[in-house]
Amino acid sequence: MTDATYGTRWGRASIAVAIGVGLLATLLTAMRTELISAFDSTITINNGNATFASSRIYAADAGFGTAVVGRQDGTTQPVLRAGFASATMNGFCLTKTESLPLLGEVTFHLQSGDGKAGTSEISARSAAFDITYLRAASSPGIDLKGSTQIGLATTDLTTSPGAAPFDANPFEVPKTFDPRWYNSSRNGGHNNGQGYTAIDATTADLNMVYGDIWQAQIEGDIVLPDLRIRVVPGKVSCRELAEGGEFPR
């Protein structure tokens, strides 16, 4: 029998408190989040080191366009911005690993879903994910349906919910010359997204997908049933869980 049964070991408790505060700080710096609410939920992840996985994402008014995001060091990171007006998902996993002074690596791990194979219990509206790697490890894998276009400028995508009229340039690639985005100015400064190419589809059906995510934003309603959020020491990766067949199953 140990001393702890009858009292508090203050030394260990202080370490636990320090870790807890550190993890809380990680959360605050890593994410600005209102995870579940009826309206206008926003999840924002910045600066990479994040991975995601889902058994199925079925997205309406889907668009995929090349874009860049700013890094903290002032350089830019090319990404594929995947956005949709509304989507349902079967299971969702999101991890973000941070390296903290004294504590080392800690991972923020979000997981949602009912664990059933045939249900798409998660729903979201007006979401955009900036990805650098995506794998659809199944057949059908990625299935673009309806009217599909490849080669239009990212500025020309439409992913607004519902019927027309759609919002212009929902991915917010600058229309006019911006030296962070363009190598030069032409057409009187109206660069119009030239060089940023895109794919537009009536719907996109993504099966057994996982990958590396640089930034995510969900501005519309989001429903995440059976949500589990953990902060764990070390590195956990949804991508590695998916590659190992652990999630999604």
Next chain:
Amino acid sequence: MTTAPTPSRPVQRVVVLGALLALVIGLVTWVAGDADRAEANSQSNAYQPFTCSQPGNANPQQRRQAVPLKSTSGNGFENRNSGTRMFPCLSGVQWHMTAGNPTTSNTGAIVADVKGINTQNAQTYYLAADGSRSLYQLAFRDLTFRSNVAQHGAPVLSASSQTAPDPKPAAGHTLAIKPDGPMTVGGPGVRTELLATGDSWFALPWSQITAMSFLANVVGKGAICTAGSSGDVCRIRLQTLAGGGSGLLGQLIAAIVSSLAQGGDFSIIALDLKFDYLWTHDMDASRDPYVHPPGGANPLNSIQLPNTTITVQ
């Protein structure tokens, strides 16, 4: 028999005004319905809200292009000025699609089948901000890769920002889409079209071309198949398929390949397509793709990419 009493003047006014209101509502509804049907022939800010503009020009969509659809039947295309069209603001990035073994001389190394091909001669298309390209139009019902494609060269789709003329992204990058094996473009009820360069090519067995015309052997492989052909594997360029040759020989070649290029099917050993724009739509070209996607509320499969990896670098 009794006679109904005449309504009072206020009631009569209400009845007459009600009838007029009904007439106006009916007319407005009818006009609105007609406008919906007319959408197939015109660019609409509701569906193309981004202003693909050129400063100083009165048209705020000056650089948006009109691309005609393949007509529902026959071998023609819709009118570029008044038919059913797409209205893209072109990124200027050239997409590159390859599959199969480009150097093989093995005519049995078939990796894909394409059905219902039609082509149209080159037109000039302007890019989002600066520059233009002369592009041929290629339409088909479906392009299906066989299960053996990975043995000879799995399909790869890539798009490098460097292929766009200036202005281009400050941070150069390449988007790559790589299925492990077979993919499908198009399918039942869906037509696929591309705007591609004239030197894009398909490699197919020479026997498929000689089967089309007794003249093929007279003209000879060297006149029809371009550099890179090997043995009886014929590499035929899109501009050849589209009848882009000149003079008597050009006309002869156009006649020989017309069976392939006007609704024909063929098997593919390898392909190398450079395209600026690819789009899919309902086989019925009278249905505006922006308003009526193939399949309607339950959209049909357009591009299927099983076991696929996408990267941006």
